Amino acid sequence: MTEERRPDELARVHYLPARTDTEVVDAEVVTDEEYAALQRAKAAARFTGYRADAVRVYRGVKTVAGHDRTKTAGRVLGREVYYLGRGAVVAVSRVWQAKTNAGLQRDMREARAAGDTALYLEIQARAEQAREHRHRRRMELLTKGPKALVTTLAVSVAVVAGLLLVLGLVLAVAQGDVDIVLAPIKGAIDAITWTYWLVVTWGFLLLTAAGVISIAALRWLGKHHSTLPAWAAPADTEPGRGRDVVPDEGAIVAALRALGYGPLNNAFKEGWSPRWVSATTRVGRGYHTQLLLPRAVPVEEIAKRKNVLAHNLLRKPVEVWPTEPKEQPGVLDLWVADQGILTEQVAPWPLLTEGECDYFKGVPVAVDARGDQIIGRLMAANYLIAGIMGSGKSSLVICLLLGAMLDPLVDIAVHVLAYNVDYDAMRPRLSSLVKGDEEEHIEAAMETLRGLVSEVSERGRILEELGGEEAKLTREIAARDPRMRPRVVVFDEVHELFTHKKHGEEAKELALKVTKKARKTGITLLWITPDADAASLPRGISKTASHRVAFAINDHQGNDAILGTGMHKRGYSATTLVAGEDVGTAMAAGFAKTPGLIRAFYVRKEKGVDEITPVVERALALGEDAGISATAAPAAVTRDLLADVAAALGGDDAPRATDVAARLRELAPRWQGYQSLTGERLAGQLEGLGVKRGAKDGYTVVRAARVRHALAEREVDDQ
Known part of the structure; x- marks a missing residue:
């Protein structure tokens, strides 16, 4: 029962009785400062708990984000988004280029940068034509404006008529004549209903398919016309990996x-x-x-x-x-x-332990970068070989010479204008070996060059007698006629000859003349030098040599001096080869249709290993079996020009130099150095031996007194 209160009472307060069943276990009276400190401690504890929860959440998120699957999924998603975005950019760019001259403007910039004036003018003309077509289309749109206005008015009239018809139908329905009104248009209503059903049923699928095709097309454009960023690259194609x-x-x-x-x-x-x-x-x-x-x-x-x-x-x-x-x-x-x-080490030389060689078929000398064997031709071939010291030039030369030795018909002569031992082991099979860079060795090399000039002419005459101008040297001819035996002549360190103050110009002239003519006559020349520049190497030799080999070269000028002009620009360069590391590796032209890298076989002759001597001995045995003997080469092969001139003078005091040259050819008909000797050259050579040039009646003469005086001085010097 609710207790009523008096009207004058605002409210009645009820006091609950105090509980007496609660027992105080413990209590403490604290001050305000202690209470505040207690509250701060509780707050700090709560913050520590929140922070621990946040750390746990952060570690969990970090673990999930750092998982391989998460990274992979992120890359996949990023990659697909990037492809779509890039594809959209490419598509918009293509539309823009199709509607404007942007593409032609880009082509014009490229043509200008390339310096192609003809192409630039052609593209400019096409751009002008495109601008004219676009202007014509715009003018056509302007002229079609009135026609479009008339069409718009006609359509508007038709629309108004249709609205009036619809209004009549509505009034008819309002008057109750529904059947009469709907009967004529029942077929149209059925058609509209069917069209609506078709659009609702298949339209969504068609729109979905069109969207999928568009997205796939954009993805394809983005994938094939963009550079994938590192953050979106698959794990196996990240930079630095794969x-x-x-x-x-x-x-x-x-x-x-x-x-x-x-x-x-x-x-x-x-x-x-x-x-x-x-x-x-x-x-x-x-x-x-x-x-x-x-x-x-x-x-x-x-x-x-x-x-x-x-x-x-x-x-x-x-x-x-x-x-x-x-x-x-x-x-x-x-x-x-x-x-x-x-x-890797190159395989052993194929002819190292057995086999013969045919000068007319060539010698295996190297392998190319693909591992295929390279044959070095000897017949109708000349070689220009260059490379800095330690690059391995000798490895290729040794293979060529050892192969030539294994053909008993081949005669081999070597001039080394330096003191080295590369050819010493081959001496028993060489017809001559001259080593050294002193004046007598230069003279010997010049004598050989002069002799080669006359020998080339003589061989050409013999071939013409045998078969006319189209006659070619064959193995049968060489075996039948000793005069036509193939010859291989080596000039190593040839820069010493071409840069010689006295004989340099003549040597270049003779070398070029022999190189141009010797190939058809069975004479193979090997020009070898560590210097590849215009001063030490005649430009004509690099043009006429059939085989040009560049080992390690320091600069592109030297590279092109050996391989040919423009070779460095086209990528055929030996400047990246390193002497001492890429030993025996060279960029070579003439061995195949296009220049390429070769690695020469290495036939060793070093401390404890001698692979050259057994080959030389086998070559000597082949010569003996064929009835062709090879004598050991002397240390130097030359004639005493002063003594020969003194003998050729007879009793004349001052004969013409041309007459003395003719007498020298009669005196030593087999000495090749006299066969191409002229009076002017004879006078020049005698000046080098201390015999001053003489003149009489406008002709160059050789004075006997001066020759005898030079002989006497030489004899005193010798004593």
């Missing part, structure tokens, strides 16, 4: 993207993708591919960055060769060797 795989198209494109060449980077940004002339294929012990480079990106620029390209492909520079085929301008011909293949 580069040691086969250098396929993807790896090559990635290496080109990271080449650091501005025009190539711009081409990639504009959506360029390479057109593969030849897909990457396995060739020998490496990989070969060809691709067409974009405009303003010549192969020369790629070859200049060969070191970076090799690094991007995880190769040494000597294992990557970017070149430009002569018949395919603008195409990058790229060959990438297997890792370490060019540092």
Whole structure:
């Protein structure tokens, strides 16, 4: 029952009785400061708990985010989003270029950068034509305006009539004549109903399919016309990882993207993708591919960055060769060797322990970068071999000479204008070996050159007698006529001869003359030098030599002096070879249709190992079996010009120099140095021996008194 309160009472307060059943266990009276400190401690404890919870959440999120699956999923999502965005950019760019002259303007910039004036003018004309067409279309739109206005008015009238018809139908329905009104348009209503059903049923599917196709198209554009960023790259294609795989198209494109060449980077940004002339294929012990480079990106620029390209492909520079085929301008011909293949030891020389050789078929001298054997021709061939000291020139020369020795018909003469022992072991099979860089050795080399000039002419005459102008030296002719036996003549350290103050110019003239004519007559010349410059090497020899071999070279001028002008720009360069490391490796032209890398066989002659002597002994045995003997070569082969001139003078006091030269040819008809000797050259040689030039009645003469005086002085010096 509720207790009533009086009207004058505002409220009645009820006091609950105090509880007496609660027992105080413990209590403490604290001050305000202690109470505040207690509250702060409780708050700190609560904060510590919250922080511990936050740390646990952070660690959990970090663990999940750092998991491989999360990273993979993130990369996949980022990659797909990037592809779609990039594809949309490419699509918009293509539409923009199609509707404007942006593409033509870009082509004009590239043509101007490349210096192609004809192409620039052609593109400019096309751009002007495109602008005229676009202007014509705009003018047509302006002239079609009135027609469009009339059409709009007609459509408006038709719409008003339709609205009036609909209004009549509505009034008819309002008056109850529904059947009469609907009967004529029942078929139209059925058609509209069916169309609505079709759109509702299949429209969504068609729109979905169109969306999927559009997204797929954008993804394809983005994937094939963009550079994937590192954060979105798959785990096996991140920068620094996966580069040691086969250098396929993807790896090559990635290496080109990271080449650091501005025009190539711009081409990639504009959506360029390479057109593969030849897909990457396995060739020998490496990989070969060809691709067409974009405009303003010549192969020369790629070859200049060969070191970076090799690094991007995880190769040494000597294992990557970017070149430009002569018949395919603008195409990058790229060959990438297997890792370490060019540092492995070359297989033994095939003729090291057995076998013979045929001068007319050639000698195995090296292997190419693909591992195939290289044959060095001897017949109708001349060699120009250069490379700094320690690059391995001798390895190729030794293979050529040992192979020639294994043909009993071949005569071999060697002039080394320095003191070295490379040819000493071959001495028993050589017809002559002259070593040294002193005046007498230079004279001996000059005598050989002069003799070769006359010998070339004599051999040409013999061939003409045998078969006319088209006659060629064959093995049958060489075996039948001793005068036509093949000859191999070596001039090593030849720069000493070509830079000689007295004989240099004459030596260059004679060398060029012999090199041009000797190939058809069975004479093979080997010009060997560590210096490859215009001063030490006649330019004509590098043009006429059939085989040009460049071992390690310091600069591109020397490289082109050996291999030919422009070879360095086209990628055929020996400047990346390192003497002492790439020993026996060279860039060579003449062995195949295109220049390429070769590695010479190594026949050793060093402390404790002698592989040359057994080959020489086998060659001597082959000569004995064939009835052709080879005598040991003397240390130097020459004649005493002063003594011969004194004998040729007879009793004359001052005969003409031309007459003395003719008498010398009669005195020593088999000495080749006298066969091409002229009066002027004889006077020059005598001046070098201390006999001053004489003149009488306008002719150069040789005074007997001066010759006798020079002989007497020489005899005193000898004593």
